[in-house]
Amino acid sequence: MRGYVPGEQPQDDGWTKLNTNENPYPPSPKVVEAIQAAATGRLNIYPDATATEFREAAAELFGVTPDWILAGNGSDENLTILIRSFCDPGSQIVYPYPSYVLYESLAAIQGCSVSRLLLRADLSWDSSEAAELSEAARLVFVPNPNSPTGNLWSADELQQLLPRDGILVLDEAYADFADSPHSGELLREERFAQRMVVTRTFSKSYSLAGIRFGFSVADPELTGGMHKVRDSYNCDAVATAAATAAIRDQDWMLANRRKVLATRVRLATALAELGFNVTPSQANFIWCQHPSGRHQQIYEALKERKILVRFMQFAGVRAESGLDDGLRITVGTDEQTDLLLAALTTIMPEQT
Amino acid sequence: MRGYVPGEQPQDDGWTKLNTNENPYPPSPKVVEAIQAAATGRLNIYPDATATEFREAAAELFGVTPDWILAGNGSDENLTILIRSFCDPGSQIVYPYPSYVLYESLAAIQGCSVSRLLLRADLSWDSSEAAELSEAARLVFVPNPNSPTGNLWSADELQQLLPRDGILVLDEAYADFADSPHSGELLREERFAQRMVVTRTFSKSYSLAGIRFGFSVADPELTGGMHKVRDSYNCDAVATAAATAAIRDQDWMLANRRKVLATRVRLATALAELGFNVTPSQANFIWCQHPSGRHQQIYEALKERKILVRFMQFAGVRAESGLDDGLRITVGTDEQTDLLLAALTTIMPEQT
Numbered sequence: 001m002r003g004y005v006p007g008e009q010p011q012d013d014g015w016t017k018l019n020t021n022e023n024p025y026p027p028s029p030k031v032v033e034a035i036q037a038a039a040t041g042r043l044n045i046y047p048d049a050t051a052t053e054f055r056e057a058a059a060e061l062f063g064v065t066p067d068w069i070l071a072g073n074g075s076d077e078n079l080t081i082l083i084r085s086f087c088d089p090g091s092q093i094v095y096p097y098p099s100y101v102l103y104e105s106l107a108a109i110q111g112c113s114v115s116r117l118l119l120r121a122d123l124s125w126d127s128s129e130a131a132e133l134s135e136a137a138r139l140v141f142v143p144n145p146n147s148p149t150g151n152l153w154s155a156d157e158l159q160q161l162l163p164r165d166g167i168l169v170l171d172e173a174y175a176d177f178a179d180s181p182h183s184g185e186l187l188r189e190e191r192f193a194q195r196m197v198v199t200r201t202f203s204k205s206y207s208l209a210g211i212r213f214g215f216s217v218a219d220p221e222l223t224g225g226m227h228k229v230r231d232s233y234n235c236d237a238v239a240t241a242a243a244t245a246a247i248r249d250q251d252w253m254l255a256n257r258r259k260v261l262a263t264r265v266r267l268a269t270a271l272a273e274l275g276f277n278v279t280p281s282q283a284n285f286i287w288c289q290h291p292s293g294r295h296q297q298i299y300e301a302l303k304e305r306k307i308l309v310r311f312m313q314f315a316g317v318r319a320e321s322g323l324d325d326g327l328r329i330t331v332g333t334d335e336q337t338d339l340l341l342a343a344l345t346t347i348m349p350e351q352t
Numbered sequence: 353m354r355g356y357v358p359g360e361q362p363q364d365d366g367w368t369k370l371n372t373n374e375n376p377y378p379p380s381p382k383v384v385e386a387i388q389a390a391a392t393g394r395l396n397i398y399p400d401a402t403a404t405e406f407r408e409a410a411a412e413l414f415g416v417t418p419d420w421i422l423a424g425n426g427s428d429e430n431l432t433i434l435i436r437s438f439c440d441p442g443s444q445i446v447y448p449y450p451s452y453v454l455y456e457s458l459a460a461i462q463g464c465s466v467s468r469l470l471l472r473a474d475l476s477w478d479s480s481e482a483a484e485l486s487e488a489a490r491l492v493f494v495p496n497p498n499s500p501t502g503n504l505w506s507a508d509e510l511q512q513l514l515p516r517d518g519i520l521v522l523d524e525a526y527a528d529f530a531d532s533p534h535s536g537e538l539l540r541e542e543r544f545a546q547r548m549v550v551t552r553t554f555s556k557s558y559s560l561a562g563i564r565f566g567f568s569v570a571d572p573e574l575t576g577g578m579h580k581v582r583d584s585y586n587c588d589a590v591a592t593a594a595a596t597a598a599i600r601d602q603d604w605m606l607a608n609r610r611k612v613l614a615t616r617v618r619l620a621t622a623l624a625e626l627g628f629n630v631t632p633s634q635a636n637f638i639w640c641q642h643p644s645g646r647h648q649q650i651y652e653a654l655k656e657r658k659i660l661v662r663f664m665q666f667a668g669v670r671a672e673s674g675l676d677d678g679l680r681i682t683v684g685t686d687e688q689t690d691l692l693l694a695a696l697t698t699i700m701p702e703q704t
Binding site for chain 2: 025041074207
């Protein structure tokens, strides 16, 4: 089995990192305070096994009770918990493709088989194909907004993906960057009730990729089953304190969100002017393709200049979709965007 | 499936917590500094995916190269990674019993079957039974020192547990409390080479149960396979900084270890004077049984006084072993021990 290959994470300074969709702005000062206070707390004692205080804060934001919330060590752990809860070896997992290929690695570890729902050029799927694949699935994973394409699917589209005897997982890692942010409203719609789990992360909108904390929101009955398979103390006391402070400081997150959305418009416009086909984005990154098709060369030329973007290739996409490869560029600060655009202005004439 | 039930973790003050084998002393001041420094670091950026700096520090302590080390989110995650790496559904897992029953929950999640190697009254096993069970196992888990009994098995005894086509996992959560501490020496013995994994945790000797960090030590070939199944960024930046500072401050850990070992002698002596049968311990807890058999009542009487110890019951032990139930009492501070002994002095006459 081949392991999932995450984006490059150089630990030395001097890089303009636009490859793994981190938030370019720091976390709330209240998060820093919370971590520093936790450092002098009772670290020799096991944490609250169910992160009660955090769950209360998250429940308030989502308009549910705390028994809808399960905290995890990054949303990757939440995805693992979902597979371990709902799948047996041989169970069918479905996800749109191209999308977050880690689902395939996680499925393989658990001995599940995976079917890809191939996206069309306009990022829609064939609804009868969707229904047929989802029907027999135990889990359907849908990043919404999607990565790498940054599009958001509607509730009616998502409804086509409900398994008959399984769960639809909305991986909302990027939801806070959507034009209309949402807080689990679909979970309360009759058609989705008890058939859907929403996952969230602190790595993106809350600027906490360094602490690894995520959570899921789902009907208490589903959540109760998931609690049984997680590690007893999966969330550390410091990370939980940080996440609790972060989710309580919505103003800080929303202010950063506004900055990212403003820069997203600027970046999209500039990329289009440089000749890229830019997919409208509801996330903190932009998927773009150049008619020259020289995405790998552009990626490498940027890397030589210490600018990292993500060159992505997807084997086996729908033939006419044009989704074989492209660049996924994180929306950074305006300064980072200036550096990127200046470099591209130099690079692109050579590449076309 | 029934989930593993961890020890009680009251979050309010006023409890004397001697039930989950935490270290009663705080972590090194250098750990506190490292966490506070990390709080103002680049938390918006993903951590180093392989915890390089930590692995270098751990490798030095164990006299190996960093590619022997895999960091995890608490040693429970390391155990999960081991099962996911080496087992398929239906694979056989063996462990001595009574021992750490979480192994059974983790095995069940992965669809593995578990065989218990039943301990005798003197905490040894039947060597032909051990060989027969281990022979066909994919993984053999052995806590060494064991919990709840606190005994340490010898290298020759452990050799009896080597699977023919599998791995022996030494769960060394309590190794630093053994009379002769060890640092993976067995991994370099010919008979165990490439057939053994050692796991360690920061929750006990390093006083960091709050941060959830553990690691495994094993031949690079085994370790490489395990890297493929872990989450991409399973260790958070703050926890990794804390663990790195902790492992570098051996003096602090060893000073706390000395205090725990001194109190262990005192506690064992006093419990014996109170009429308990005390099993000699190589860990930071003591397994004791009272001839009255009224372990649950003693546990409850202590709990009424806000003193928590662990009342443990083990179904299906070897009939003549006498290991059906007992009390596992963590070695706390001298003050906590005074409180416990004063309470027991009141309680015991009523219970005998």
